[in-house]
Amino acid sequence: MQLNETHDINLTSWVSSANDGKTDFPIQNLPFATFRRAGSSEAFRGGVAIGDQVVDLAVVAKLGIFSGLAQEALEAASQTSLNAFMAMGQAHWSALRLALSQALRTGSEHEQALSDALIAQAKVEYDLPCHIGDYTDFYTSIYHATAVGSLFRPDNPLLPNYKWVPIGYHGRASSIGVSGQTFPRPKGQTKAPDADTPTFGPCKRLDYELELGIYLGKGNALGESIALDDADEHVFGFCLFNDWSARDLQAWEYQPLGPFLAKNFASTVSPWVVTNEALVPYRLAWTRDESDPQPLEYLESTKNREQGALDIQMDVAVETEKMRAEGTPAAKLSQSSFKHSYWTVAQMVAHHTVNGCNFNAGDMLGSGTQSGPEHEEAGSLLELSRGGKESLDLGNGESRKFLEDGDTVIMRGWCEKQGFARIGFGECRATVLPAN
Amino acid sequence: MQLNETHDINLTSWVSSANDGKTDFPIQNLPFATFRRAGSSEAFRGGVAIGDQVVDLAVVAKLGIFSGLAQEALEAASQTSLNAFMAMGQAHWSALRLALSQALRTGSEHEQALSDALIAQAKVEYDLPCHIGDYTDFYTSIYHATAVGSLFRPDNPLLPNYKWVPIGYHGRASSIGVSGQTFPRPKGQTKAPDADTPTFGPCKRLDYELELGIYLGKGNALGESIALDDADEHVFGFCLFNDWSARDLQAWEYQPLGPFLAKNFASTVSPWVVTNEALVPYRLAWTRDESDPQPLEYLESTKNREQGALDIQMDVAVETEKMRAEGTPAAKLSQSSFKHSYWTVAQMVAHHTVNGCNFNAGDMLGSGTQSGPEHEEAGSLLELSRGGKESLDLGNGESRKFLEDGDTVIMRGWCEKQGFARIGFGECRATVLPAN
Numbered sequence: 093m094q095l096n097e098t099h100d101i102n103l104t105s106w107v108s109s110a111n112d113g114k115t116d117f118p119i120q121n122l123p124f125a126t127f128r129r130a131g132s133s134e135a136f137r138g139g140v141a142i143g144d145q146v147v148d149l150a151v152v153a154k155l156g157i158f159s160g161l162a163q164e165a166l167e168a169a170s171q172t173s174l175n176a177f178m179a180m181g182q183a184h185w186s187a188l189r190l191a192l193s194q195a196l197r198t199g200s201e202h203e204q205a206l207s208d209a210l211i212a213q214a215k216v217e218y219d220l221p222c223h224i225g226d227y228t229d230f231y232t233s234i235y236h237a238t239a240v241g242s243l244f245r246p247d248n249p250l251l252p253n254y255k256w257v258p259i260g261y262h263g264r265a266s267s268i269g270v271s272g273q274t275f276p277r278p279k280g281q282t283k284a285p286d287a288d289t290p291t292f293g294p295c296k297r298l299d300y301e302l303e304l305g306i307y308l309g310k311g312n313a314l315g316e317s318i319a320l321d322d323a324d325e326h327v328f329g330f331c332l333f334n335d336w337s338a339r340d341l342q343a344w345e346y347q348p349l350g351p352f353l354a355k356n357f358a359s360t361v362s363p364w365v366v367t368n369e370a371l372v373p374y375r376l377a378w379t380r381d382e383s384d385p386q387p388l389e390y391l392e393s394t395k396n397r398e399q400g401a402l403d404i405q406m407d408v409a410v411e412t413e414k415m416r417a418e419g420t421p422a423a424k425l426s427q428s429s430f431k432h433s434y435w436t437v438a439q440m441v442a443h444h445t446v447n448g449c450n451f452n453a454g455d456m457l458g459s460g461t462q463s464g465p466e467h468e469e470a471g472s473l474l475e476l477s478r479g480g481k482e483s484l485d486l487g488n489g490e491s492r493k494f495l496e497d498g499d500t501v502i503m504r505g506w507c508e509k510q511g512f513a514r515i516g517f518g519e520c521r522a523t524v525l526p527a528n
Numbered sequence: 529m530q531l532n533e534t535h536d537i538n539l540t541s542w543v544s545s546a547n548d549g550k551t552d553f554p555i556q557n558l559p560f561a562t563f564r565r566a567g568s569s570e571a572f573r574g575g576v577a578i579g580d581q582v583v584d585l586a587v588v589a590k591l592g593i594f595s596g597l598a599q600e601a602l603e604a605a606s607q608t609s610l611n612a613f614m615a616m617g618q619a620h621w622s623a624l625r626l627a628l629s630q631a632l633r634t635g636s637e638h639e640q641a642l643s644d645a646l647i648a649q650a651k652v653e654y655d656l657p658c659h660i661g662d663y664t665d666f667y668t669s670i671y672h673a674t675a676v677g678s679l680f681r682p683d684n685p686l687l688p689n690y691k692w693v694p695i696g697y698h699g700r701a702s703s704i705g706v707s708g709q710t711f712p713r714p715k716g717q718t719k720a721p722d723a724d725t726p727t728f729g730p731c732k733r734l735d736y737e738l739e740l741g742i743y744l745g746k747g748n749a750l751g752e753s754i755a756l757d758d759a760d761e762h763v764f765g766f767c768l769f770n771d772w773s774a775r776d777l778q779a780w781e782y783q784p785l786g787p788f789l790a791k792n793f794a795s796t797v798s799p800w801v802v803t804n805e806a807l808v809p810y811r812l813a814w815t816r817d818e819s820d821p822q823p824l825e826y827l828e829s830t831k832n833r834e835q836g837a838l839d840i841q842m843d844v845a846v847e848t849e850k851m852r853a854e855g856t857p858a859a860k861l862s863q864s865s866f867k868h869s870y871w872t873v874a875q876m877v878a879h880h881t882v883n884g885c886n887f888n889a890g891d892m893l894g895s896g897t898q899s900g901p902e903h904e905e906a907g908s909l910l911e912l913s914r915g916g917k918e919s920l921d922l923g924n925g926e927s928r929k930f931l932e933d934g935d936t937v938i939m940r941g942w943c944e945k946q947g948f949a950r951i952g953f954g955e956c957r958a959t960v961l962p963a964n
Binding site for chain 1: 662681715
């Protein structure tokens with residue numbers, strides 16, 4: 093994918109809130125979600141964010157102002173889930189993006205018609221953007237893998253396969269919810285290191301994980317692989333992703349087959365899917381330290397070296413019950429960037445399918461917790477509190493080692509680059525309730 | 529669930545092939561599948577096996593001979609997938625089972641009408657019985673866990689959590705196919721123990737795993753748990769399940785997050801789902817050695833002790849290209865029973881949801897490889913060949929340590945008990961093709 097007119101920093105929209113320089117959703121972004129009026133029993137349908145508004149794609153589809161691939165894509169994207177649209181592939185995705193960019197631009201002949209398709213974001217509620225058939229979580233931050241490994245396996249923090257294999261595992265799709273999700277604190281078995289037997293009860297070391305979610309678009313047939321340089325044809329877009337984790341359950345259960353109940357009680361995505369195409373300006377060269385193993389051939393290409401990395405900045409904050417009661421803002425806990433990832437999205441896609449495993453449209457990949465190289469850039473409390481040894485001061489008299497009931501975790505993401513617009517991901521927010 | 533008239537050994541059917549004493553599908557079984565005429569472009573729809581015939585439920589639904597819950601269930605079961613039927617719960621499942629049992633009995637007034645709804649099994653093809661939203665694989669055979677553990681971790685074969693936690697992990701749903709599936713030998717990274725670096729190529733240690741698949745029916749909401757004694761309300765039925773495994777990929781990739789590419793290239797289910805109700809006669813008391821830890825409270829009940837185990841016998845055979853060319857029968861490799869499982873189905877269900885994880889109708893649990901206590905009862909080649917150290921003689925001049933291209937693996941399952949009919953699962957068959 094290349095830069096094109098939709099990325100031009102000089103574009104403005106006749107939707108004035110898109111031009112304030114602060115919104116996550118200028119006309120250069122145009123992310124997708126499914127939505128309906130809050131509190132209504134309307135069917136969910138596809139929408140595109142522009143400033144503080146949602147473009148109701150079901151309304152636009154009936155206007156007949158688009159044609160060809162853009163109209164085909166529009167009709168698919170106006171359904172109750174985005175799966176059919178995601179399955180269409182890059183030509184359709186790009187055609188609809190270009191048509192929406194043109195129709196929403198200052199001076200567009202369609203301003204009058206499209207004005208009737210706008211609904212304020214403040215008045216809508218969101219569903220998952222698509223049916224997520226399978227969800228895979230990767231482990232692409234070497235800083236996270238090393239820090240967590242040192243807590244779970246002090247003698248052996250980074251395993252010998254890490255620098256060769258984009259490590260991943262299958263997660264639970266059914267418990268993925270959209271921003272606004274609430275869930276009870278999970279219960280389960282834990283065993284203290286010095287105890288002879290495990291005990292059962294509410295998790296005492298509840299944590300978030302700051303991740304990106306990557307939605308697959310066009311799939312592949314069972315037995316076929318997606319080559320590294322073809323990954324863009326299959327990656328639809330990105331969201332923020334909180335992979336909630338019960339660290340005490342995890343420590344006791346995870347060997348030999350990996351995390352299970354420690355992860356599958358809830359995971360939260362942001363409602364807006366920022367398209368792979370919208371992110372083209374923020375691509376970076378991907379490098380591998382010369383002292384590290386270089387990738388095997390199926391994970392190596394010039395294209396991946398030249399533009400495989402993505403500078404998506406992400407931060408995470410916690411809002412406690414006390415903060416809500418006192419009207420004080422959420423406390424920022426850390427900030428990092430996906431540019432630190434040890435493996436690129438294309439490498440995740442190529443690796444996942446190299447054995448013939450098949451993707452379907454709407455499948456999701458988690459990036460793994462995106463911790464940066466510095467301790468204060470860690471993407472989980474487990475790391476920030478050094479395994480629960482240090483308290484984090486929240487600045488209002490409260491502190492945290494792990495999450496408490498009533499805590500709301502808020503993740504944000506954005507991209508900034510000289511010569512290009514700042515685009516954002518909206519927010520991913522969810523709240524821990526007391527154990528049932 | 530209790531024994532009822534549908535389990536009576538004295539029942540016979542007007543479908544004569546159901547009464548030969550050899551069929552997997554006497555009138556006491558009545559398993560469900562989705563099917564269509566082989567080679568046609570008909571829609572798949574629900575069917576029930578009786579002898580060598582399929583009862584076309586879409587045809588029966590139009591006859592209007594059932595009423596109440598049975599008719600409601602019938603209409604749901606005649607759709608293109610069984611998910612809606614599975615979601616209805618035990619009252620509907622039982623009502624339809626009873627109505628079908630009565631209508632298919634010798635002397636039924638509906639013989640004439642139902643005769644038109646029969647299609648020979650030899651003339652149909654099957655789809656997956658339902659959309660499998662999430663698939664979880666358990667690890668319930670302590671004999672398998674110990675044998676495999678001793679190969680992957682000679683110093684530490686059975687981990688300390690095994691006797692406390694029903695160990696499980698999430699698998700890949702997209703690559704589950706129905707009996708008859710073919711797939712290319714997977715490729716991937718492997719590393720020889722004495723090598724400094726991994727290499728890439730076709731799997732050299734391709735294996736099957738002899739498992740049961742357990743289909744969930746009625747689900748639970750996120751945050752709610754299913755109590756041990758309520759599991760029967762949520763378990764729809766059972767199939768045979770081959771969890772193909774690439775052992776050399778697995779050894780290199782599986783730490784710390786579990787198996788991934790070693791498992792997700794293909795998994796195969798048998799087409800027929802034998803209902804939980806049909807299996808009531810073959811339940812057994814479940815015991816735990818007094819020298820072993822006894823289950824924590826959420827995994828312990830009188831009901832589970834009295835009837836938690838299930839004596840489902842299973843065997844596995846391999847049919848090589850040479851056997852097909854020479855017309856010789858497949859070579860049986862091993863036989864075992866699910867009665868050896870260290871954990872019961874109800875314990876799997878209670879454990880999986882104790883943290884609030886939600887099930888949807890059609891979700892599947894794998895039992896894990898069902899190896900029995902004796903070496904020759906092992907459910908995988910990895911165990912039978914002692915990690916590839918010993919060849920298995922196939923009796924026709926061929927031998928195997930692991931699977932070769934062209935090998936077809938055939939699994940069968942059945943239940944037998946004095947005073948009750950023998951019922952079977954049909955077969956689960958799939959073939960390894962050369963690597964792409």
